[in-house]
Amino acid sequence: MRARYNKVDIDTLKENKRFLNSKEALQEVLKKKINNNTKLYIEIGMGKGDFLFNKAKNDKDNIYIGIELCLPVLALAIKKISRYEENENIYLDNLYVMSFDALEICDYLGNFKVDTIYLNFSDPWPKKRHEKRRLTNEKFLEKYKQVMKDNAKIEFKTDNRELFEYSLVSIQNFGFKFLEVYLDLHKADVENVVTEYEEKFSKYGPIYKLVVTK
Numbered sequence: 001m002r003a004r005y006n007k008v009d010i011d012t013l014k015e016n017k018r019f020l021n022s023k024e025a026l027q028e029v030l031k032k033k034i035n036n037n038t039k040l041y042i043e044i045g046m047g048k049g050d051f052l053f054n055k056a057k058n059d060k061d062n063i064y065i066g067i068e069l070c071l072p073v074l075a076l077a078i079k080k081i082s083r084y085e086e087n088e089n090i091y092l093d094n095l096y097v098m099s100f101d102a103l104e105i106c107d108y109l110g111n112f113k114v115d116t117i118y119l120n121f122s123d124p125w126p127k128k129r130h131e132k133r134r135l136t137n138e139k140f141l142e143k144y145k146q147v148m149k150d151n152a153k154i155e156f157k158t159d160n161r162e163l164f165e166y167s168l169v170s171i172q173n174f175g176f177k178f179l180e181v182y183l184d185l186h187k188a189d190v191e192n193v194v195t196e197y198e199e200k201f202s203k204y205g206p207i208y209k210l211v212v213t214k
């Protein structure tokens, strides 16, 4: 993802109280905020945050954590979310963001388990030699499995046919069960929170979606 940014944005991100800069900071927040009924939702590769903002805004009793590898993209997300909050005169104290590689998710979450993992428009990494970077590669699925509650789900959306087909096979071979498969999500009568990529690319073709469980 190409992003315009500067050092000031990154410094601002680091000072923002919803930016958690360590696993200790994350676990401290989860310890404070999670009780028996609280659900924990994670978006991996959150980009600029529209999806997460809208999910968290409409579900204030549950916790949303966005993970984004690229710090400058996260800085833009924080700016955007803060702008939305100012415009709407709200502050979402159930939304946090972090920057790390999703492969480290088990270490970050410790004993905390998630209810849903969202993978929205993950980078397709089309070259075979980059297959292991795809967020539906078995190396990632193995990590997700460890942090998912028994009945937890992964929700995956993409506009990329090759990544969709790859993910179908990868998820099937891994042994997760398919709950829902959409070949043209926008024509289906289901609730859908749109992401930045989805907004931009859905005019060129269908959006594919998978919902899977352990």
Ligand SMILES: C[S@@+](CC[C@H](N)C(=O)[O-])C[C@H]1O[C@@H](n2cnc3c(N)ncnc32)[C@H](O)[C@@H]1O
Pocket: 001, 044, 045, 046, 047, 048, 067, 068, 069, 070, 073, 100, 101, 102, 103, 120, 121, 122, 123, 195, 196, 197, 198
């Ligand atoms: C194509 S963008 C999609 C952004 C957003 N989800 C959307 O739908 O608009 C994918 C994002 O995933 C992030 N990403 C890729 N690999 C990742 C990883 N291993 N861990 C965390 N984030 C990752 C990238 O930095 C990029 O910002």
